[in-house]
Amino acid sequence: MIHIESLAALRAVVRDAVASRQAVRFVPTMGALHDGHAALIRAARADGGLVLVSVFVNPTQFGPNEDFARYPRTPGADAALATKAGADALWAPLVEDVYPAGPSARLSAGALGAVWEGAFRPGHFDGVATVVAKLLVASGADVLYLGEKDYQQTVVVRRLIRDLLLTTEVRVVPTVREPDGLALSSRNRYLSADDRRAAAAISRGLRACAKLAADGERRADALLVHLQDVIGGEPRVTVQYAGIADPDTLEPVTLLNAPARALVAAYVGATRLIDNILLVPPTP
Ligand code: PAF
Numbered sequence: 021m022i023h024i025e026s027l028a029a030l031r032a033v034v035r036d037a038v039a040s041r042q043a044v045r046f047v048p049t050m051g052a053l054h055d056g057h058a059a060l061i062r063a064a065r066a067d068g069g070l071v072l073v074s075v076f077v078n079p080t081q082f083g084p085n086e087d088f089a090r091y092p093r094t095p096g097a098d099a100a101l102a103t104k105a106g107a108d109a110l111w112a113p114l115v116e117d118v119y120p121a122g123p124s125a126r127l128s129a130g131a132l133g134a135v136w137e138g139a140f141r142p143g144h145f146d147g148v149a150t151v152v153a154k155l156l157v158a159s160g161a162d163v164l165y166l167g168e169k170d171y172q173q174t175v176v177v178r179r180l181i182r183d184l185l186l187t188t189e190v191r192v193v194p195t196v197r198e199p200d201g202l203a204l205s206s207r208n209r210y211l212s213a214d215d216r217r218a219a220a221a222i223s224r225g226l227r228a229c230a231k232l233a234a235d236g237e238r239r240a241d242a243l244l245v246h247l248q249d250v251i252g253g254e255p256r257v258t259v260q261y262a263g264i265a266d267p268d269t270l271e272p273v274t275l276l277n278a279p280a281r282a283l284v285a286a287y288v289g290a291t292r293l294i295d296n297i298l299l300v301p302p303t304p
Pocket of ligand 1: 050076078152
């Protein structure tokens with residue numbers, strides 16, 4: 021696997037790929053790679069072409085009181101995991117490469133970035149939109165691989181690509197989970213042993229909600245009460261928001277007449293985790 025830092029080196033690798041008619045398959049990450057990232061890289065590998073992984077802890081998507089400084093940075097382990105999963109190149113740019121003039125020009129994620137996660141993390145999706153646009157322009161990615169765990173991010177990025185008239189195709193890869201259902205996340209490593217055990221309540225609640233929906237409950241408020249009841253059975257977990265959203269517009273759904281997304285953010289001890297699940301009502 022090739023290690024790339026500078027933009028010039030990145031451009032040379034991409035130029036070679038284009039010259040040899042290989043598609044650029046791009047997996048953007050913030051490092052602290054785990055099996056969820058490996059699934060993205062493996063999906064890209066299976067699709068063929070140049071598999072390019074970026075590792076960049078993007079400062080502009082963290083709020084002032086968030087964990088930017090202590091976000092886990094594990095370059096050696098990241099390189100080993102990316103190599104094993106089939107990456108061809110690992111691009112780890114410096115902050116000054118991505119923001120050469122400082123964090124000035126900034127994209128807005130608009131209304132899609134202001135709801136759910138965005139309501140509790142103001143500016144977060146503007147930072148994501150800004151950095152993803154920069155990474156796509158720099159890499160010339162043909163296909164972008166994103167994890168379903170960050171569902172709202174997938175919606176924001178799809179819209180961004182459309183708005184900017186980019187031609188990058190988006191592939192969303194299913195969430196990878198621990199045996200007890202906990203969605204893999206770089207932030208899981210913050211959990212104490214007790215918090216780790218308690219954190220499984222989030223996916224338990226989501227699964228219970230999806231089952232109730234599949235069994236025919238269409239009222240979003242009833243589905244959400246059930247979700248909260250299951251999660252609330254675990255005292256270490258505090259739900260910050262739980263909602264049911266239209267999968268494309270992210271608008272709240274009151275009656276489940278079509279598939280929708282249940283979205284949750286919760287604190288487990290001091291660690292904030294997010295997760296989601298697809299709700300599919302029975303066909304009438
Ligand atoms: O999902 C992430 O890890 C980040 O939000 C991303 C897409 C790499 C942008 O910094």
